[in-house]
Amino acid sequence: MAVFTSAYGNYRFAWLFTKQTTECFQEAHALFFDHVKGVYQTMVYDNMRVAVKKFAGTGKEPTEGLLKLSLYYGFQFRFCNIHSGNEKGHVERSVEVVRRKAFAFRDTFETLEEANQYLLETCTKRNQKPQMDHQNQSANELMEQERDGLLPALPMFDAARVLYCRVDKYATVAVDQNRYSVPDHLVGKQVMVKVYSTQILCFHEGKRFAEHARLTGCHEWRLDLSHYIETLKKKPGALAGSTALHQASKKIKNIYETYYTKHERDFVHLLQYMQDDVSLTEVECSIEELRAIHPNHVTTDKIKVLCAKNREIAIPTAALSKNECEIADQAKEHLRMYDELFYAHIQETKEVTA
Known part of the structure; x- marks a missing residue:
């Protein structure tokens, strides 16, 4: 579960993923920035594997995935010191609060999308609740105050890991020890694979040939009959x-x-x-x-x-132009008027006869 918390207003946003990979890390940021309609100028991270590539003395080298996010959105970043929980207390507390408030009463869902929708609704309710530490202002109200200090919103970052794979004799490509099918005429050729958190897209010569829901297990196969x-x-x-x-x-x-x-x-x-x-x-x-x-x-x-x-x-029906449709409607209206006149004439004849 990726959790974001603003330091000033304690605004919370969370999202569930099946893995803790770079593409999930990047997608979480893209979803959060799109949700708040802006970009925070500085992001603070714990020493997690998807953010810190390696430790160099007292410094830390960021991962390529974090650098790409920083360059695209224009934010600065820094890392917490080791064994310094006081530097990120409000975030760790938020993880516990979100998990308890969201999943203490319900922890079974049909799909990941359903679980994420439920989690988003839970965070929305928490963000509407008055906070005693902020003069009974809600996180939503404080977010409006923070908004002036945010960087402009950008189109969502394309959070995908790009691989180049050769199609094997079974017309499949291997991604994270799982196999996904592509059209059998591509056997032996190299294809570009974009790996997202929930889907796999396969391209050859700039054209998309295959799309699959991403498998979460190991040594599994996803085959498309077509x-x-x-x-x-x-x-x-x-x-x-x-x-x-x-x-x-x-x-x-x-x-x-x-x-x-x-x-x-x-x-x-x-x-x-x-x-x-x-x-x-x-x-x-x-x-x-x-x-x-x-x-x-x-x-x-x-x-x-x-x-x-x-x-x-x-x-023929679908091919009618707008003018032809108007003519047809007018014709129907005229027929209706003739029907009314004809009916009225019959009624008058019956009355005279009587």
Whole structure:
């Protein structure tokens, strides 16, 4: 848990990460400065590994990650002396307070994002509470006083560790002892990998080819089924027991298990079609139409025909210009007026007849 505390107003901000790495350290700063809409002129750090590269006599050499942050945001920094808790007492106290107030009553969450949202709400409530040591002013009120002394806000720092990896024979790249898939036509080539705290982005020749949620364990694999289409065209029989299919989305697996068991080659062609031309939602709609007739009608060729037909129907309506839409609305209004007149004429005729 990264915790920031202002020395004057005791304003607190905290964020959870799965690791204590440089990219997490940098992202924590980017989130904090974006949150307070400014940059503090001086940052004070404990002697943590991601901030101090090595000790040189009585001095300390900062890490490259800290130097990049300092150069980008323009702040100065200094480190606390060893075994001098009095120099950072309010920060260590804040860690204890935030942890206790946030997680003493709830410590289980579905996702890290949910936990961070809960933690942010807890900090917001604490920052609204009056402080006796500051004449009952809240941290929010004191932050407004501090704001004049902050450096201007900047776009968020791109907190990513950049690696250059060669794609192995399994069409994966290794990052921190975990493997992530890339399209199989990149086997043997070098790709640039940007490692963020929660995701992995892979680039080749300036184009992004893959995106994965970052794994938090060790020796784990994250495979995208669409990255192995060319390989599966040559070896469709390998699809059924593949790890890539096992890790595919539930919707993709349901389509395969319901309609394409023992028809792997057609399923690979469907994957290619979804990758190049249509979305999964369009394919699902077409499958529902075919299934309503008979489950045996669900084939890749018929799905392609239905998707093309549905797009032809949708295009004319979507292609109407603003003027054409106004004309259509006016025509509908005229028809409504004619309907009212016609209805009124019928009513008058009935009254005269009576």
